[in-house]
Amino acid sequence: MIAVGVVVVLAVTALALRPADDLLHSGKGPLGRWGIVAIALTVAWVAGVMFATERLRRRIRGAASDASPRAQRLRQAAVPALVAGPAVLGVLALVLHHFTHRPSTPSPTDPPPQAPSPPDIERQTPPVGADGHGSGLPLYVLLGLVAAAALVLLVLVVVRRLWRHGLPVPSLPAVAGEDEDRELLLSAIRSGRRALDDGADARAAVIACYAAMEDALAASGVDRRASDSPADLLTRATRAGLAAGPAAPRLTTLFREARYSSHPMDDTQRTAAADALEEIAAALEEHRAVPEAHQEREATT
Amino acid sequence: MTSPTKPEAPTAQSGTARPRTAQQVGDEVSAVLREIGRAVVGKKDALDLVMLGVLAGGHVLVEDLPGLGKTLLARSFATTLGLDFRRIQFTPDLLPSDVTGASLYDRRSGEMVFHPGPVFAHLLLADEVNRTPPKTQAALLEAMAESQVTVDGATRPLPDPFMVIATANPVEYEGTYSLPEAQLDRFQLRVRMGYLASGEELAMLRARVDRAAPEAVLDTLAGPADVAAWRAVVERVEIDDDLLEYAVALVAATREHPQLSIGASPRGGLALVQLARARAVSEGRDYVIPEDLKGLAVPALAHRVSLRPELWVREVSTDDVLREIVGQVGTPSTRRTAAVPS
Numbered sequence: 001m002i003a004v005g006v007v008v009v010l011a012v013t014a015l016a017l018r019p020a021d022d023l024l025h026s027g028k029g030p031l032g033r034w035g036i037v038a039i040a041l042t043v044a045w046v047a048g049v050m051f052a053t054e055r056l057r058r059r060i061r062g063a064a065s066d067a068s069p070r071a072q073r074l075r076q077a078a079v080p081a082l083v084a085g086p087a088v089l090g091v092l093a094l095v096l097h098h099f100t101h102r103p104s105t106p107s108p109t110d111p112p113p114q115a116p117s118p119p120d121i122e123r124q125t126p127p128v129g130a131d132g133h134g135s136g137l138p139l140y141v142l143l144g145l146v147a148a149a150a151l152v153l154l155v156l157v158v159v160r161r162l163w164r165h166g167l168p169v170p171s172l173p174a175v176a177g178e179d180e181d182r183e184l185l186l187s188a189i190r191s192g193r194r195a196l197d198d199g200a201d202a203r204a205a206v207i208a209c210y211a212a213m214e215d216a217l218a219a220s221g222v223d224r225r226a227s228d229s230p231a232d233l234l235t236r237a238t239r240a241g242l243a244a245g246p247a248a249p250r251l252t253t254l255f256r257e258a259r260y261s262s263h264p265m266d267d268t269q270r271t272a273a274a275d276a277l278e279e280i281a282a283a284l285e286e287h288r289a290v291p292e293a294h295q296e297r298e299a300t301t
Numbered sequence: 302m303t304s305p306t307k308p309e310a311p312t313a314q315s316g317t318a319r320p321r322t323a324q325q326v327g328d329e330v331s332a333v334l335r336e337i338g339r340a341v342v343g344k345k346d347a348l349d350l351v352m353l354g355v356l357a358g359g360h361v362l363v364e365d366l367p368g369l370g371k372t373l374l375a376r377s378f379a380t381t382l383g384l385d386f387r388r389i390q391f392t393p394d395l396l397p398s399d400v401t402g403a404s405l406y407d408r409r410s411g412e413m414v415f416h417p418g419p420v421f422a423h424l425l426l427a428d429e430v431n432r433t434p435p436k437t438q439a440a441l442l443e444a445m446a447e448s449q450v451t452v453d454g455a456t457r458p459l460p461d462p463f464m465v466i467a468t469a470n471p472v473e474y475e476g477t478y479s480l481p482e483a484q485l486d487r488f489q490l491r492v493r494m495g496y497l498a499s500g501e502e503l504a505m506l507r508a509r510v511d512r513a514a515p516e517a518v519l520d521t522l523a524g525p526a527d528v529a530a531w532r533a534v535v536e537r538v539e540i541d542d543d544l545l546e547y548a549v550a551l552v553a554a555t556r557e558h559p560q561l562s563i564g565a566s567p568r569g570g571l572a573l574v575q576l577a578r579a580r581a582v583s584e585g586r587d588y589v590i591p592e593d594l595k596g597l598a599v600p601a602l603a604h605r606v607s608l609r610p611e612l613w614v615r616e617v618s619t620d621d622v623l624r625e626i627v628g629q630v631g632t633p634s635t636r637r638t639a640a641v642p643s
Binding site: 230255259 | 540586587588592595627633
């Protein structure tokens with residue numbers, strides 16, 4: 001539904017930007033002769049969208065692991081559409097831009113103009129602003145603003161609906177960049193420790209430890225996809241160098257038994273899961289600290 | 302695991318085997334696979350899948366080009382598992398009675414006496430099953446589905462365990478009769494052998510030169526009673542409700558996929574779950590995990606679905622579509638959503 005909504009908004013925007021004569025006719029774009037400005041604005045627009053996407057990506061994916069499969073599919077459909085929509089809008093503005101101005105005199109190869117028949121009189125009379133030089137611009141700007149407002153409205157409606165259906169909506173980052181990721185990592189580890197301390201049964205504690213590992217990996221850049229099995233996540237974490245030790249496979253094995261078997265679980269498994277989580281947390285912290293120290297050394301030299 | 306035994310008569314049983322745990326069966330299965338791996342080099346995945354068919358009590362369709370070791374694979378399983386082994390080379394002039402057997406007049410007794418066909422075996426290799434007309438195919442496939450044959454109005458049960466490993470050549474169309482979807486559905490899984498990697502092919506040639514014999518001589522490590530005991534362990538493997546929902550979602554996705562005209566049947570879902578339980582046992586577990594279902598969705602379901610005709614020319618295979626489906630369908634969430642098993 002969200003994707004369809006975005007497509008509809010894009011279609012409305014495209015119609016608003018459509019040249020007066022022909023949609024596919026080049027040289028009738030809405031931005032007039034400001035070609036360089038249009039290109040610069042488009043590039044800046046797309047770069048801005050990419051920057052914002054990169055900032056939000058981890059947070060969006062990290063929050064998806066506990067949603068139901070249906071909710072995750074909805075999220076998978078909605079997030080790319082919402083991200084791609086504004087980017088496509090910028091590209092669309094460039095595509096429809098009028099870069100070259102054809103001379104009003106016909107070229108030698110053009111057929112000679114026919115005498116207009118009476119029904120063509122209306123077409124002969126140029127509408128106001130039909131030359132695309134200045135006078136038509138306010139109308140298109142107005143339509144573009146209307147389309148942008150509709151897009152914002154749609155995004156607000158979608159966000160409200162997602163919120164109502166229990167899907168976490170990414171909040172604005174409190175701290176930026178590495179600090180934010182570190183906070184996410186520590187938060188994930190803390191939640192695992194809390195589950196171990198709050199007296200939950202061993203099965204729930206083991207599952208909570210594994211969930212904390214998932215969150216910590218997501219904060220480190222390896223998030224769980226909806227179709228991932230525990231082995232898939234482990235493989236990707238290992239490839240990324242985040243699960244090099246034996247702790248992650250050990251915790252994954254414990255999780256599988258806790259989650260998918262009815263075997264009795266006791267404090268032995270609980271302690272083993274806690275130890276594994278601590279090892280993973282230490283390894284992730286170390287993994288994060290190495291490039292930071294490297295950066296600091298480079299900065300001092 | 303029993304000591305090496307001679308393969309027994311098809312209708313005889315090798316007695317009762319001791320009960321085992323999943324861990325014990327996993328160890329025994331690993332030993333059998335290692336032994337077969339001495340003869341069938343570099344086909345670990347194919348061997349694993351055929352072994353899952355043995356454990357799950359299903360029939361296996363091995364589909365690939367000639368000369369890739371399909372017959373050797375079937376014979377090696379029969380030898381190592383101590384199963385009575387028969388082979389039928391399917392040809393266009395093969396009759397149903399050549400498969401099931403027929404009643405012949407006995408001059409001494411003056412009665413019609415039933416002579417069992419090669420289907421009365423523990424392990425039947427149906428070589429190039431797509432070379433025989435549908436009537437003969439149907440006779441075999443009926444025996445596969447019901448583990449019994451009816452000849453001259455008399456129903457005769459087949460040995461237990463009874464398993465068919467059928468081979469088919471997927472590239473030849475001249476003089477072949479492709480198995481229809483309904484009959485393909487009788488096979489629990491489809492296995493593709495594939496070519497050996499260069500290093501493995503070199504090792505195979507080296508092994509052949511070193512042993513100075515066409516084939517490796519394998520030890521018999523089990524018997525029919527052991528196979529029956531293994532299957533009993535598979536029946537005790539538990540599977541979480543969330544995983545059953547995942548299996549249903551995989552099967553349902555084949556019915557809704559735009560590139561498929563026919564999706565997997567409910568029998569496909571049953572086969573997938575049973576194979577997943579067999580995989581759990583082969584790895585020494587008595588519970589199923591998502592990896593079991595995910596790893597077996599392609600071999601268990603790809604031969605049960607049909608592509609839309611317009612995709613035939615684009616050389617899209619059902620395996621590709623199933624892989625895409627497996628990559629899209631969500632696995633159970635980390636935290637339990639179904640009821641906690643008691």
